[in-house]
Amino acid sequence: MKLSKSFVPTLKEVPADAVIPSHILMLRTGMVRMVSAGIYSFLPLGYKVLRKITDIIREEMNAIGGQEFHLPGLNPKEIWEATGRVEGFGDILFHVKNREYVLAPTHEEIMAFHAKGTLKSYKDLPQIWYQIQTKFRNEPRPRSGVIRGRQFLMKDSYTFDATWEDLDKAYELHDQAYRKIFDRCGLKYFVVGASSGAMGGNKSEEFMVKSDAGEDTVAYCESCSYAANVEVATSKIETVNRDDNSKELYEIHTPDVKSIDELCEFLKINQRETAKSRVYIHNGEPLLVLMSGNDEVNETKLNTVIGGDVRPGHPEELQNITGADAGSIGPIGFKHRIIADNRLRNGNNLYSGANKNDYHIGGLDLKRDVPAIEYFDLRSVESGEGCPRCNGKLEVFKAIELGHIFKLGTKYSEALGVYYLDEKGESHPAIMGSYGIGCERVLACYIEQNYDDKGIIWDTTLAPFSIHLIALNMKSELIANKSNELYDELSKAGYEVLFDDRIDASAGFKFNDADLLGMPVQIIIGERNLKEGKVEIKNRRTGDKDTIALDELKLKLKELLQ
């Protein structure tokens, strides 16, 4: 492709609205342009890369027996009402104003609709159906460029099986296919076991990429690949001491001491000798949660453990319930349910609030003084804590979800009537699985992992072009002729070549554009070298430059672009 005739609007300056590297670089390289919040147009260069990603996905899906569909984005609302998901999705679902249609945010319903009455016998199963289609979700806050959009491209597949064992196989096939896809795309990713949330169903795994732009926080162990969302992650930590002798309870005057840090400072003690109190309102009743030192209450874990409605108490409520303000609350004299984090189990000689402002108590023995206490895992793991599976250390960081595989079960087949007859002629709902990949996220994550201060660094697999041919001065007849000749020759040899044949762009301008666009190999045609029958070849990733004879070029390219 000749740059002089192409629409590749690169930007020298950083657009004000872009913050994360992938967003900035996708705008600067002219891959995408925003139309509205969370709505992007893909320009030719960006679309070329997106196509390479979907081609890889398609190949790997076909390899496990997937059959590609093309489904409508516009869906009758009726079908969505059948599964209760008009309500389920709520404001996330886009509604069409002048018809009873919705814009599909995913396609379980439509796939099940097609399966109904056609997958009639166990002999028709299993099936793997997939599509690569635009989804619509009215995200309250689109962000990070293409990573969270209101309209986005997703590969979604759905499996229909007769038995749970067969579902396991379909799930396993997807698991393997996803690993191949992300490996081929050159991404560093990891896999997290997750709860399946609003999708309904049993087991699920998320394929994640570490990134500050991520929306999930995960704990990961480098040595054994343990990975879990912090909402469920556990770690190996030391529990608090239980001394041989329990002291008696005693009151301490602690003026203006509110936080655990202040208490530790005031009493010259370690935070593990303290029990922090947090008051929640659970189904209308007060609930005291005790944590060791500065450990934070993980509200997701709390919710899972006790169920129902939970919220932190308001300041006035705390005063009414305990007679004290936050910072002076404690378990002694608290007349409602008390639960504590496992770390505090059976601790004694602890310090805690006295339910009286400016007073704390010492000598607290949870076993003796709070007999009705219940222990649960309630804390969030932190970086540096021990991996629960091996002797490694956990790292806690933000991550982007690239793909998600679910064992759905029979929710949709039952709601939409996808039943088959088994060998005995008995009717059963088909057992479904659902598997998604965010295609633009693959692109954005690749860039997040492969850039430098000059621009993007493409590997050959996803690169829009493998060779960036730079003719330094197109007004020189020698250069113009030779570079055009090379362009034809390399194109015929099967290389995808981006030819910077712009007549008025200066050398430096072309170099910087080439580094920004980031094709794996640059071939630089300059007058000096050319007069000696030589060209320069540059490896974008390493920055290595070689001046080589023209007749060595093909060999060198083979070496660099294998």
Next chain:
RNA sequence: CGGGGCGUAGCGUAGUCCGGUUAGCGCGCCUGCUUUGGGAGCAGGAGGUCGCAGGUUCGAAUCCUGCCGCCCCGACCA
């Protein structure tokens, strides 16, 4: 939906607090000449509903009211 920031030419911005000529600058764009190994030089030129609507005023980018849009943090989220 809560908090914060922003909206001036294609992009990046100054001016806004404290109202007063023709709204300034850099990049980009157009024309001509020169230049071509790391974002060229000179000369000339085009391009603006100052987000929108209303108000105050002799006079509004600037002050007031309402609305819209965009970014960030939080809440929410396959």
